[in-house]
Amino acid sequence: xxxxxxxxSGRAAARLSLAAAxxxxxxxxxxxxxxxxxxxxxxxxxxxxxxxxLGSVVFLVCAPxxxxxxxxxxxxxxxxxxAALMVLGHGLFGxxxxxxxxxxxxxxxxxxxxxxxxGAGAAGVMPHAQAALVRGLPEALRPAALxxxxxxxxxxxxxGALVMAAGLFGAVAPLLALALSPLLLLAAPDLAGGPRPERxxxxxxxxxxxxPLLAIGFALTVGLGQIQIVLGxxxxxxxxxxxxxxxxxxxxxxxLVAVATILTQLLVVPRLGPNLGRNLALGLAGFTAGCGLIAxxxxxxxxxxxxxxxxxxLAVATPTYTAALVARVPEGAQAAAAGWLASxxxxxxxxxxxxxxxxxxxxxxxxxxxxxxxGLALIPAALRLGRGPGHQDGPRPVPSSRTVATVAAPESxxxxxxxxx
Numbered sequence: 574x575x576x577x578x579x580x581x582s583g584r585a586a587a588r589l590s591l592a593a594a595x596x597x598x599x600x601x602x603x604x605x606x607x608x609x610x611x612x613x614x615x616x617x618x619x620x621x622x623x624x625x626x627l628g629s630v631v632f633l634v635c636a637p638x639x640x641x642x643x644x645x646x647x648x649x650x651x652x653x654x655x656a657a658l659m660v661l662g663h664g665l666f667g668x669x670x671x672x673x674x675x676x677x678x679x680x681x682x683x684x685x686x687x688x689x690x691x692g693a694g695a696a697g698v699m700p701h702a703q704a705a706l707v708r709g710l711p712e713a714l715r716p717a718a719l720x721x722x723x724x725x726x727x728x729x730x731x732x733g734a735l736v737m738a739a740g741l742f743g744a745v746a747p748l749l750a751l752a753l754s755p756l757l758l759l760a761a762p763d764l765a766g767g768p769r770p771e772r773x774x775x776x777x778x779x780x781x782x783x784x785p786l787l788a789i790g791f792a793l794t795v796g797l798g799q800i801q802i803v804l805g806x807x808x809x810x811x812x813x814x815x816x817x818x819x820x821x822x823x824x825x826x827x828x829l830v831a832v833a834t835i836l837t838q839l840l841v842v843p844r845l846g847p848n849l850g851r852n853l854a855l856g857l858a859g860f861t862a863g864c865g866l867i868a869x870x871x872x873x874x875x876x877x878x879x880x881x882x883x884x885x886x887l888a889v890a891t892p893t894y895t896a897a898l899v900a901r902v903p904e905g906a907q908a909a910a911a912g913w914l915a916s917x918x919x920x921x922x923x924x925x926x927x928x929x930x931x932x933x934x935x936x937x938x939x940x941x942x943x944x945x946x947x948g949l950a951l952i953p954a955a956l957r958l959g960r961g962p963g964h965q966d967g968p969r970p971v972p973s974s975r976t977v978a979t980v981a982a983p984e985s986x987x988x989x990x991x992x993x994x
Contacts, residue, residue, distance in 0.1 A: 590725030597729025628688030639697030640912025662691025720842035798925020859886025
């Protein structure tokens with residue numbers, strides 16, 4: 574049997590991490606430019622928020638659709654089409670910002686079209702990158718590779734925010750970088766597509782296999798959405814900080830969480846054992862402890878430590894339950910399962926933001942306590958996961974010592990600014 578390119582070289586996995594970085598770059602860059610968007614288009618925050626919601630809805634619909642429809646294409650061809658949609662979206666976004674004297678209605682239309690095009694393209698990247706990694710690696714090495722993919726997404730988000738900060742010195746260069754960032758998708762390895770999904774692939778058997786892991790992913794992102802939306806308000810209310818000080822401290826904490834997430838995905842996840850149930854339970858226990866520390870913290874730095882702990886442990890849990898999810902479905906349905914998981918994440922964060930705001934109005938400590946209870950409640954399900962059989966069609970490749978070395982040991986180029994967008 575001819576070895577799969579991902580199973581014989583760590584470069585293929587690193588190139589997929591670059592593709593993930595391009596998605597993160599676009600997500601954070603557009604958010605960082607919200608003040609510039611409001612100033613140049615004259616739109617109020619509610620209108621800009623509505624456009625962002627439209628993009629989320631498009632992503633929610635398109636992620637599983639791409640998972641079901643694009644699996645038989647060669648990966649580079651598929652990513653070329655996705656990159657074209659993303660470039661179109663960023664181009665329309667740039668036009669809305671640079672065209673002088675644009676009426677508000679025209680600017681709103683350009684922004685809406687940009688979010689539709691970008692959301693439709695970006696929604697297909699992670700499901701097919703995840704499916705390509707899963708097809709090319711034995712089960713024991715998948716969480717590490719999926720963690721590297723997540724690290725690429727996180728690095729892209731950090732770099733997107735940093736590059737857009739250069740917009741203070743002129744908007745042309747950042748917008749050009751934003752428009753060209755999807756071209757990183759063309760660096761993806763030219764892998765053959767997987768088998769075509771069977772007719773009715775999203776039927777009852779697929780749902781029975783995937784539903785428990787989709788529920789875990791949804792529940793954890795509900796918790797993440799709650800923490801993200803209320804952390805600054807919590808710091809302000811709990812420790813008597815001013816609005817500016819609370820916002821600044823929350824920004825520093827979020828940056829530390831991002832760094833901790835990347836380091837965990839690159840350095841910790843590859844060194845965990847093959848027991849997915851145990852690893853997921855450890856991640857959930859750390860998330861629970863971190864959320865409890867936020868709620869109980871007597872000082873701001875302890876609340877920040879709790880947020881960092883919760884974020885790092887989510888970085889352990891996410892590639893673990895993703896690997897468990899794709900192991901439960903046939904190979905032809907793996908991209909579809911990853912697409913449904915991406916939609917569950919988007920939906921969970923949106924519902925988390927809404928429910929977190931409502932819970933905060935009841936009591937400032939209620940959101941972190943709810944998140945801690947959520948993590949604790951999921952631990953028994955995670956432990957049962959380790960006893961559940963996987964579902965893989967066909968023989969699994971046997972890892973060689975070179976495979977283990979190239980996949981489990983992260984290459985520094987993944988996190989290098991010279992290799993990211």
